[in-house]
Amino acid sequence: MGKITIKDIAKALQVSVSTVSKALADSYEISEETKKKVLAFAEAHHYIPNRIAKNLKQGKTNTIGVIVCDIANTFISQVVDGIQTSFMNKGVDTLIMQSHHDEGIERQCLESLINKGVDGILISPVHETSNLDYLIKLQKSYPIVLFDRIQNPLQTHKVGADNVGGGFKATQHLLRIGKKDIVIILADKLGVSKQRLEGCMKALKQYKVDIPEDNIFYVNLKDTHVLDKEILNFIQSKLSSSNPPNAVICGSETISTRSLGIFAQAGIKVPEEIAVVGFANTSFAFSLNPPLTTIVQPAYEIGEKATVKMIELLKNSSPKEFEKIELETKLVIRKSSGY
Amino acid sequence: MGKITIKDIAKALQVSVSTVSKALADSYEISEETKKKVLAFAEAHHYIPNRIAKNLKQGKTNTIGVIVCDIANTFISQVVDGIQTSFMNKGVDTLIMQSHHDEGIERQCLESLINKGVDGILISPVHETSNLDYLIKLQKSYPIVLFDRIQNPLQTHKVGADNVGGGFKATQHLLRIGKKDIVIILADKLGVSKQRLEGCMKALKQYKVDIPEDNIFYVNLKDTHVLDKEILNFIQSKLSSSNPPNAVICGSETISTRSLGIFAQAGIKVPEEIAVVGFANTSFAFSLNPPLTTIVQPAYEIGEKATVKMIELLKNSSPKEFEKIELETKLVIRKSSGY
DNA sequence: TTGTAGGCGTTATCAT
DNA sequence: ATGATAACGCCTACAA
Numbered sequence: 001m002g003k004i005t006i007k008d009i010a011k012a013l014q015v016s017v018s019t020v021s022k023a024l025a026d027s028y029e030i031s032e033e034t035k036k037k038v039l040a041f042a043e044a045h046h047y048i049p050n051r052i053a054k055n056l057k058q059g060k061t062n063t064i065g066v067i068v069c070d071i072a073n074t075f076i077s078q079v080v081d082g083i084q085t086s087f088m089n090k091g092v093d094t095l096i097m098q099s100h101h102d103e104g105i106e107r108q109c110l111e112s113l114i115n116k117g118v119d120g121i122l123i124s125p126v127h128e129t130s131n132l133d134y135l136i137k138l139q140k141s142y143p144i145v146l147f148d149r150i151q152n153p154l155q156t157h158k159v160g161a162d163n164v165g166g167g168f169k170a171t172q173h174l175l176r177i178g179k180k181d182i183v184i185i186l187a188d189k190l191g192v193s194k195q196r197l198e199g200c201m202k203a204l205k206q207y208k209v210d211i212p213e214d215n216i217f218y219v220n221l222k223d224t225h226v227l228d229k230e231i232l233n234f235i236q237s238k239l240s241s242s243n244p245p246n247a248v249i250c251g252s253e254t255i256s257t258r259s260l261g262i263f264a265q266a267g268i269k270v271p272e273e274i275a276v277v278g279f280a281n282t283s284f285a286f287s288l289n290p291p292l293t294t295i296v297q298p299a300y301e302i303g304e305k306a307t308v309k310m311i312e313l314l315k316n317s318s319p320k321e322f323e324k325i326e327l328e329t330k331l332v333i334r335k336s337s338g339y
Numbered sequence: 340m341g342k343i344t345i346k347d348i349a350k351a352l353q354v355s356v357s358t359v360s361k362a363l364a365d366s367y368e369i370s371e372e373t374k375k376k377v378l379a380f381a382e383a384h385h386y387i388p389n390r391i392a393k394n395l396k397q398g399k400t401n402t403i404g405v406i407v408c409d410i411a412n413t414f415i416s417q418v419v420d421g422i423q424t425s426f427m428n429k430g431v432d433t434l435i436m437q438s439h440h441d442e443g444i445e446r447q448c449l450e451s452l453i454n455k456g457v458d459g460i461l462i463s464p465v466h467e468t469s470n471l472d473y474l475i476k477l478q479k480s481y482p483i484v485l486f487d488r489i490q491n492p493l494q495t496h497k498v499g500a501d502n503v504g505g506g507f508k509a510t511q512h513l514l515r516i517g518k519k520d521i522v523i524i525l526a527d528k529l530g531v532s533k534q535r536l537e538g539c540m541k542a543l544k545q546y547k548v549d550i551p552e553d554n555i556f557y558v559n560l561k562d563t564h565v566l567d568k569e570i571l572n573f574i575q576s577k578l579s580s581s582n583p584p585n586a587v588i589c590g591s592e593t594i595s596t597r598s599l600g601i602f603a604q605a606g607i608k609v610p611e612e613i614a615v616v617g618f619a620n621t622s623f624a625f626s627l628n629p630p631l632t633t634i635v636q637p638a639y640e641i642g643e644k645a646t647v648k649m650i651e652l653l654k655n656s657s658p659k660e661f662e663k664i665e666l667e668t669k670l671v672i673r674k675s676s677g678y
Numbered sequence: 679t680t681g682t683a684g685g686c687g688t689t690a691t692c693a694t
Numbered sequence: 695a696t697g698a699t700a701a702c703g704c705c706t707a708c709a710a
Contacts, residue, residue, distance in 0.1 A: 005687060016697040021689060031695060048454045052395045053687035056702050061391060071423065077416040084410065084437055088448075093455060096435055098423055109427075115387045116432060224625075257626035264628040282623065286563075287596035289603040289628035344703055355681045360705060370679060392703035395686050 004045050013041060024049070055117070063093040064310055065113030067123040068148075069101045074253060075281040075299050076124070079148060082303020083122060090311055103130040110134060114142075120310050124148040128191060143313035147306040149191050150324065157313070158324045159306040161297040163192045166329035167199020170249050170277045170295050173331055175207045177338060179247035179275050182211055183238055185231060185259070186251035188218040196251050196279065215245065221254055231255070232262050239274070247337070250278040260288050260336065271338035278336075291334035298327045343384050352380055363388070394456070402432040403649055404452030406462040407487075408440045413592060414620040414638050415463070418487060421642025422461060429650055442469040449473060453481070459649050463487040467530060482652035486645040488530050489663065496652070497663045498645040500636040502531045505668035506538020509588050509616045509634050512670055514546045516677060518586035518614050521550055522577055524570060524598070525590035527557040535590050535618065554584065560593055570594070571601050578607070586676070589617040599627050599675065610677035617675075630673035637666045 006024070010017045015034065023030045023038035041047075055061045066083055068076050080096060087094045095118060099106035106126050113121060120143040125131070128151060135154050138144060146152055150160035174182055184200055186193040197216065204211060217234050219227055238245050250256035256278025263270050270276050270290055277293045278285075285292040305325055345363070349356045354373065362369045362377035369377075380386075394400045405422055407415050419435060426433045434457060438445035445465050452460060459482040464470070467490060474493050477483060485491055489499035513521055523539055525532040536555065543550060556573050558566055577584050589595035595617025602609050609615050609629055616632045617624075624631040644664055 006689095007687075017687090018689080018698075019696055021687095022696085025689085029695060034695080050395075050687050051455050052391060052400065053702090054689075056389075056391045056395050056686090056704090057688045057690085059702070070420070071410075072413075072416045072420040074411075074413075077411045081409070081411040081437070084435060085439075088436060088451075093434060095432060096423060097427065098420070100424075112427075116390050257623045261626035261628060261630065282621075284596045284621065284623055284627075287600035287627065288623075289600065291600065345705095346703075356704080357682075357706075358680055360703095361680090364705085368679065373679080389703050392686090393705080395688090395702090396704050396706090398686075 004047050005050065006047075009038060009041055009045075009047060013037060060119050061093075061117045062091070063095055063116070063118050065109075065116070065118040065121045066094055066096045067099055067106060067109045067113070067121070067125075068096070069099050069124065069126060071096065071098055075297060076148075078281060078299030079124075079303040079306075082300035083307050084303075086304045086307035090307070092311070099126050101126055103127070107131050107134060110138065114138070118142075119314055120144065122147060122306055122310060125152055125154075128152050143310060145306050145310050145313070147302055150326075151191055151195065155322055157309050157322055159302055159309060160326055161192075161302060161329050162326040163195035163297075163329070164199040164202065165326075166279065166295040166297070167196035167201075167249075168203045169199070169329060169331045170196075170279070171200045171203035172207070173293070173333065173337060174247045174249070174275060174277060175203065175209060177275070179338075180209050181243065181245040182209075182247045182249060183215040183217065183235070183245045184211075184249045184251065185217050185219060185234070185255050187221050187255060189220065190252055193218075193251050200249060212243070219255065221252070224254075224258065227254070228258055228262055231259055232266060235259075235263070235268065235274070236266070239268070245274060247275040247277070250276065253278070253280040253282060256280045256292060256294070257282070257284075257288065260290075260292060264289060270336050275338045276336040285332070286334065288336070290336045293334045293337035294332050296330045296332055298329070301327055343386050344389065345386075348377060348380055348384075348386060352376060399458055400432075400456045401430070402434055402455070402457050404448075404455070404457040404460045405433055405435045406438055406445060406448045406452070406460070406464075407435070408438050408463065408465060410435065410437055414636060415487070417620060417638030418463075418642040418645075421639035422646050423642075425643045425646035429646075431650070438465050440465055442466070446470050446473060449477065453477070457481075458653055459483065461486060461645055461649060464491055464493075467491050482649060484645050484649050484652070486641055489665075490530055490534065494661055496648050496661055498641055498648060499665055500531075500641060500668050501665040502534035502636075502668070503538040503541065504665075505618065505634040505636070506535035506540075506588075507542045508538070508668060508670045509535075509618070510539045510542035511546070512632070512672065512676060513586045513588070513614060513616060514542065514548060516614070518677075519548050520582065520584040521548075521586045521588060522554040522556065522574070522584045523550075523588045523590065524556050524558060524573070524594050526560050526594060528559065529591055532557075532590050539588060551582070558594065560591070563593075563597065566593070567597055567601055570598055571605060574598075574602070574607065574613070575605070578613070584613060586614040586616070589615065592617070592619040592621060595619045595631060595633070596621070596623075596627065599629075599631060603628060609675050614677045615675040624671070625673065627675070629675045632673045632676035633671050635669045635671055637669070640666055 006020045010020045023035045084094050097109040103126050144156050146158040150158035280294045285294045345359045349359045362374045423433050436448040442465050485497040489497035619633045624633045
């Protein structure tokens with residue numbers, strides 16, 4: 001298996017290695033006859049070109065490194081699906097690494113990818129300034145495309161979701177169905193929280209609706225127990241206040257799903273008592289009780305577009321005009337918001 | 340960046356390339372003094388060894404190919420997390436590919452990995468006999484470890500979950516809390532369905548409980564709409580029969596989550612009217628309404644163990660004693676089964 | 679202790 | 695249309 005080389009073919013066919021090499025590359029310099037002979041022999045003996053030798057010779061690996069925080073995350077795994085599938089269709093290899101939300105590990109991933117000789121890097125950074133200096137340095141020699149976490153000072157190509165638009169859509173939907181007393185629960189450590197909130201505020205302003213400042217609540221996702229308690233306390237105190245809300249926007253998948261569970265347990269009726277709109281990519285949104293109205297990020301497409309951009313860069317390293325692509329989110333209306 | 344080679348160091352330090360090479364490898368042949376000089380220079384100039392050249396020379400790539408059906412699947416993404424993290428800790432690269440449930444694509448992945456020169460392959464096959472002949476051939480030259488889909492005629496190392504045990508635990512739990520009228524809904528195209536059912540039957544037998552044959556129902560996961568209808572029809576007809584069930588075991592994550600959603604919509608009380616135990620790895624099980632009692636597969640650990648096995652094989656290609664590791668599943672009791 | 683030279687499998691240049 | 699030869703960057707006998 002896989003032991004036969006170009007040299008063996010040359011010897012067997014009594015031609016030179018270069019002839020074989022060119023024949024296999026379908027070069028115009030080689031006669032049809034010779035090509036046929038070579039191809040036939042190669043086929044018959046299951047010749048497999050040695051990619052490593054080729055890589056060494058050409059100084060390229062045909063491999064792109066991808067760094068994500070956590071591949072087991074719903075959204076991320078969908079993005080990775082898009083990346084892997086697209087690169088595979090283009091014959092490019094994908095080396096996936098996980099930073100596990102740690103800047104130090106992220107640095108190791110970057111260094112590791114570099115010394116593996118990847119041709120480019122796709123990264124969703126740990127946070128806005130993680131390894132920024134290093135990335136800036138790297139960028140001088142490698143094409144780098146940021147995805148998902150695109151609120152980043154690094155000057156480069158970026159592909160992500162339009163989270164401002166997402167926040168806007170979520171809010172607009174609630175306002176349109178007459179839910180004007182909105183509370184917003186956001187993940188405090190999540191970069192996109194800011195954009196999503198911005199979108200919410202934009203919609204509120206446009207519809208001339210005001211909400212008290214303390215209707216915006218930040219939670220920490222680290223400990224689910226604490227999270228659950230915080231959400232419950234917040235909502236209950238709000239509901240029993242003089243100006244009870246009739247809708248809540250949940251700024252992340254975890255917050256969304258937990259909230260529904262918590263409300264159900266506490267006997268808070270959704271959507272009658274409080275309507276819920278969440279940011280979530282899980283296909284289980286429909287299976288929740290009630291089915292959850294969601295803002296969905298085009299995860300697969302984000303991966304796809306980032307891939308296309310990278311391939312473009314690999315072909316054409318000159319166009320230094322950095323592009324920021326923000327793909328539209330989708331509002332999927334289900335029962336939790338009251339139709 | 341990364342442009343400096345061993346040659347450059349040699350030239351700069353007025354020594355030979357081999358001296359540098361050996362110094363970098365910390366060879367005993369080289370004097371401490373020279374080593375220091377070389378290391379210092381390498382450090383200072385950010386020397387990065389060219390892995391490709393090394394690979395070419397040594398005929399190894401230090402890379403393992405991984406083939407899964409669908410990386411965006413909850414369980415699979417958790418396994419991949421385990422694989423990627425473990426290999427990374429060992430300094431081995433992971434090349435992940437997706438077969439998208441297609442035997443032809445799987446074949447392409449395999450061929451692609453081979454010609455990329457991976458040192459070994461970790462695969463969760465599309466089905467029990469997909470590319471079997473090819474895998475058998477491959478196995479003569481490469482270490483191959485099967486994971487997840489381990490009911491496979493291929494004679495090799497296998498790591499997966501003990502699904503028979505999982506079925507047993509699910510059933511035993513129901514029987515212990517007095518739910519003896521059990522129906523079982525299984526995914527018809529899922530390989531593990533057989534094992535899970537086997538476990539269920541084993542428990543029923545052990546507890547001397549009989550269920551009618553038509554309490555076992557197979558559904559197709561392709562179309563969710565159809566699936567939902569099928570599940571609802573089945574359960575409703577069962578519930579209105581002369582011998583209504585008081586418990587259901589859902590043989591896959593999709594079936595589990597959909598069922599809960601469907602029951603809620605149809606006003607079927609869980610667990611009062613019917614208790615539900617599902618096979619699911621999603622962390623949202625708790626957020627469902629009611630929180631879902633689940634059989635959880637040790638996904639991360641499966642990936643981890645498969646990795647360990649592969650590394651073992653790479654070090655020690657001789658031990659041809661094939662091992663089949665079946666890791667225990669975990670029963671997580673929540674409200675859907677009635678506590 | 680250090681250096682020389684050959685080769686891993688390809689591709690690319692330049693002859694022939 | 696074909697072939698000889700030199701790289702690519704590294705490792706490793708073997709020589710010195």
